[in-house]
Amino acid sequence: MWGTIRWISSKLFALSILSIFLLIGFIIYLKGQPLPDQDIAYTTKIYSRDHQIIDNLHTEENRVHVPLEDISTHIVQATVAIEDQHFYQHFGVDVKGVLRAIYINFQNQSRSQGGSTITQQLAKNLYLTHEKTWERKFYELILTAQLELHYSKSYILEKYLNQIYYGHGCYGVEAASQRYFGKSASELTLAESTLLAGVPKGPSYYSPFLNYDNAMKRQKLVLHRMVENGYISQQEMDDALTSELVFHKPNVQTASALYFRDYVIAELVKLGYQEDQLRMQGLEITTTLNLGMQQTAAALIDEQLSKFEDLQAALVTVNPENGDILAMVGGRDYKESPYNRVLAKRQAGSTFKPFVYLAALDSGLSPVSKLKSEAARFTYDNGRQSYTPRNFNDFYFNDDITFLKALAVSDNVVAVKTNLMVRPSLVKETAQTLGIQSYLQEEPSLALGAFPVSPMEMTVAYGTIASQGIRIEPRAILEIRDRRGKLLYASETQQQHVHDPETLYILTDMMRSVFEPDGTGFRVKDLLPFDVAGKTGTTDTDAWMIGFTPDNVTSVWVGYDRDRFISRSESYQATPIWANYMAQVSGTTVPVMGHPTSVGESSTVTEPVITKQHYKQFPIPKGVAPLEICLDTGELAPANGSCTRTRTVFFVPGTEPVQ
Known part of the structure; x- marks a missing residue:
């Protein structure tokens, strides 16, 4: 009998040694095997120039990767406490938890209990489906062991927190933190962290937006677990339970920026990015957009056109000093029509x-060169064709008027005469030099903008005027970084x-006259207490206002999408949109300190700080000469003061009037 026992014992011992060797060999084998490829999509974020979010680009999963050190300790501890309290002690599998789950499942004749650790959940989410079968569970255990062998606990926890689903389309703690609380995961409080940590158990059931009471009960359970595991004190738990949770409301004010978002995507494609990949790479794209200017533009368009149901509008602002697109409104409602009318x-x-x-x-002509304003018919193409422009309301001065006046009052006949005098080919070449790229024909009607161009093209061309000859390509992107912050591109x-x-x-100075008495923009002059130049424009189907300061070129277009004629009142809408917008976004605020005022023998008080707006002036080149001109005659103003309407006008030396 004793011999039998010794024989069995020796066999068991040998079997144990063999098992240990097999286990060691299996572990070595697993460590040497690569894990399956991970196909994880990360959300790309598009920011304004001051790093406010414009939009997220993602596929089915909205995920933003953040390193563990940029995640609040509260959410890390809360997650471990509620999901896997022995995370730091086990090697991927919590044996007690597994045995408990097996027992409960056996009793209930189901597989409702998982008992999964954080590592097991990560393995399942990264590599496996969510079906509940014994085969899938076996592969999960293998992959769990590999994860534990290949990576540190910190790395596993970081991957888990960036992978888990928190409901409402949010994958990972950063996307969830932004969606629920409008802040980064690094800024989460204890109360916020414990609420978020409870959500993955049942993203809909424990969503505070869908089931507030369930979410609060779950939060309390998470706090209890944190106390039990020594992460927080009872007092900290009580304080968290009484803390007010302020949930984030999605920013609807950025809706108008979606036209700009589409423009940015198109620019990214030009840089070599594939659009489908953009939504998976987790890029951080900082753009040129000034969100305050964008929101101002959208609000003014909505207000000005509120009485015109189908009338559309577009607005674009570019800084002529660097080409930055500061605002872009492509229409009144992106959801209704994503067509970008700026283009x-x-x-x-x-x-x-x-x-x-x-x-x-x-x-070689000058602002006071003259042509006659009169009804006229022009023939061209060797007499085979004719063109008869008309002035507004068929009003003609029937006299010679200066170019300065013709531009201010927008005399069509004088513009066509000037076009033919200097040759349409030169006018075409001039427009193209400034930035117009669209097809232009060398015809009399070229002077009146008969050939289609986009607001963006006109903004670039007017920007070349504002910058006094420096043509700058508009840009929408400042820099691109990968999801770990590495700089990939800087414009x-x-x-x-x-x-x-x-x-x-000289042309800029002539365009100032548009806002002077008799000018087509004079009605909005009171809104513009700064150096500004521009030009109004209307056709049967379009209304325009384009103008600029030294650091802001803005174009506004108003009309219908399908070449429907606009009424007289509709044609007046572009200018007030432009003027009110320019009034609100132009200039910089400069503080002006008050002077110290004596109070008694030893004390002084400082008067309240006041501020004022500082506006840039157009620089005057050295090669121009100012002269005082009589506006009634277009000649030098008499020294005796007999001319009551005078203005300083600038000339290239040799083109000024001699009398």
Whole structure:
């Protein structure tokens, strides 16, 4: 008998040694085997220039990766306490938890209890389906062992917190933190952390947006577990339970920026990114957009056009100093129509006239050069075709008027005469030099903007005028970083000197007259207490207002999408949108300190700090000469003061009047 026992014991001992060797060998084998490829999609974020979120680009999963050190300790501890309190003690499998789950499942004849550790859940989420079968469970245990062998506990926890689903389309703690509380995961409080940590158990059942009471009960359980595991004190738990939770409301104010978002995506594609991959790479894209200016533009368009149901509008602002697109409103409602009208080509009307007068200035003419304003018919193409422009309300001065006045009052006949005098080919070349890329025909109607161009093109061209000859390509993207913060791309200003500054400054000064008495923009002058130049424009189907300061070029277009004629009242809407917008976004606020005021013998008080707006002035090039001109005659103002309407006008030396 004893011999039998010794034989059995020796066999068991040998079997144990063999098992140990097999286990060691299996562990070595697993450690040497690579884990399956992970196909994890991370959300790409698009930010404004001051790092406010514009939109998230993602596939089915909204996920933003953050390193463990950028996640609040509260959420880390709360997650461990509620999901896997022995996380730091086991090697991937909590044996007691597994045995408990097996017992309960056996009793209930089901597989409702998982008993999964954090590592097991990560293995399942990364590599497996969510079906509950014994085969899938076996593979889960193998992969769990591999994860524990390949990675540290900190790495596993980081991967888990960036992988788990928190409901409402949010994968990972950063996306969840932004969705629920509008803040980064690094900023979560204890109360916020314990609520979030309870959600993954049942993302809908424990969502505070869908089932508030369930979420609060779950939060209390998480806090209890944290106390039991020594992470927090009873007092900290009580304080967390009485803390007010302020949930985040999605920012609907950025809805108008979705046109700009689409523009950014198109620019990214030009840089070589594939659109489908953009939604998976977790990039951080900082753009040029000024969100305050964007929201101001959208609000003003909504307000101004509230009485016009189908009338559409577009607005774009570019900084002429660096090409930054500061605002872009492509329409009144992106959801209704994502078509970006900033890029749509429409007839420019009289906003094209500055190119005509610049060609004239470059040809040796001046602001006080004169042509007759009269009803006229023009023939071209060797007499085979004719063109008869009409002035607004068929009003003509029937006299010679200066280019300065013709531009201010938007005289069509004088513009066409000027176009033909300097040659349409030169006007076309001038427009293209400034930034117009659309097809233009060398015809009399070119002077009146008969050939379609986009608001973006016109903004670039007017920007070249504002910068006195430096044509700058508009840019929407400042930099691109990967999900770990590595810089992938930083944009540089693309600029080219295309024109001398002298005649461009003279043209700018002529365009100031649009806001002077008799000018087509004079009605909004009171809104513009700064140096500004611009031009109005209308066609049968379009209304335009384009203008600029030294650091802001803004174009506004108003009309219908399908070439429907606009009424007289509808044609008046572009200018007030533009003027009110420019009034709100122009200039910088400068503090002005009050002077110390004596109070008694030893004390002083400082008067309240006041502020004022500082506005830039257009710089005057050295190669221009100012002269005082009589507006009634277009000649030098008499020294005896007999002319009551005078104005300083600038000339290239040699083009000024002699009398």
